[in-house]
Amino acid sequence: DSGVTQTPKHLITATGQRVTLRCSPRSGDLSVYWYQQSLDQGLQFLIQYYNGEERAKGNILERFSAQQFPDLHSELNLSSLELGDSALYFCASSVEWAAGQYEQYFGPGTRLTVT
Amino acid sequence: AQSVTQPDIHITVSEGASLELRCNYSYGATPYLFWYVQSPGQGLQLLLKYFSGDTLVQGIKGFEAEFKRSQSSFNLRKPSVHWSDAAEYFCAVGYTGGGNKLTFGTGTQLKVEL
Numbered sequence: 001d002s003g004v005t006q007t008p009k010h011l012i013t014a015t016g017q018r019v020t021l022r023c024s025p026r027s028g029d030l031s032v033y034w035y036q037q038s039l040d041q042g043l044q045f046l047i048q049y050y051n052g053e054e055r056a057k058g059n060i061l062e063r064f065s066a067q068q069f070p071d072l073h074s075e076l077n078l079s080s081l082e083l084g085d086s087a088l089y090f091c092a093s094s095v096e097w098a099a100g101q102y103e104q105y106f107g108p109g110t111r112l113t114v115t
Numbered sequence: 116a117q118s119v120t121q122p123d124i125h126i127t128v129s130e131g132a133s134l135e136l137r138c139n140y141s142y143g144a145t146p147y148l149f150w151y152v153q154s155p156g157q158g159l160q161l162l163l164k165y166f167s168g169d170t171l172v173q174g175i176k177g178f179e180a181e182f183k184r185s186q187s188s189f190n191l192r193k194p195s196v197h198w199s200d201a202a203e204y205f206c207a208v209g210y211t212g213g214g215n216k217l218t219f220g221t222g223t224q225l226k227v228e229l
Binding site: 002004031033035042043044045048056058090092094101102103104105106107108109 | 157158164209
C-alpha cells in the first residue's frame with residue numbers, strides 16, 4: 001500500500017458524459033501527479049499540482065481538467081467523454097529523496113470504461 | 116524531449132533463472148531513472164531509483180539496476196527469478212525542472228515458467 005488513495009476504483013459511463021476522479025496523496029506530500037495508462041498510448045503524464053498550484057502539464061486534453069484543494073486532495077475532471085478515453089488513470093504523490101529530486105508513489109488507479 | 120525505450124515487450128524466464136530487462140533513455144542532461152513494477156490490477160510500485168553516485172543500485176525484492184552513461188542504459192537485473200515476479204515492468208526517466216514529471220517506457224511483460 002503506497003498510501004495514495006484513489007476513488008472510485010472502477011467507473012463505467014457513456015460517451016458524452018462527465019466524470020470526476022479523486023485522489024488523496026500520502027500524508028505530507030504536497031505534489032500530486034495524474035497519469036493515463038491506455039493500451040495504445042501507454043503511460044502518459046497528464047498534469048502535476050504542487051500545493052494547490054499547477055506545476056507542469058503534459059498531454060492533457062482540453063476536455064480534461066484538474067485541481068488540487070487546500071487539504072491537498074486532487075480531482076481530475078473528464079468531460080465530453082469519448083470511447084478513446086477508456087483507460088486506467090493513476091494518481092501519484094511525491095517525496096523529495098535528494099535535493100530537487102522526487103520519487104513518486106502511485107495509487108491503485110481508477111479504471112474508466114466509456115461505452 | 117526525453118524518451119525511454121524498452122525493446123522487449125515480452126520476456127519469459129524459468130523460475131530460478133537470472134533476469135535482465137533492458138531500458139535505454141534519451142536525454143541531454145543527467146536524468147534520474149526509475150524502475151516500477153505493475154502486477155495485474157495493481158498500481159505501480161517503485162523498485163529502485165538512480166540519480167547520481169554508485170552506478171549499481173539496489174532495490175526491493177532482490178532487484179538491482181546498473182546505470183551506464185556511455186550506453187544510455189539502465190538495465191534491471193535479478194539473479195534468481197521467483198514465480199511471484201511475473202508482472203509488467205516499466206522504466207521511467209525524470210529530470211529536474213518541468214515539475215519532475217516521469218516519462219515511461221512501454222513496459223516489459225515478464226512471464227515466469229515453473
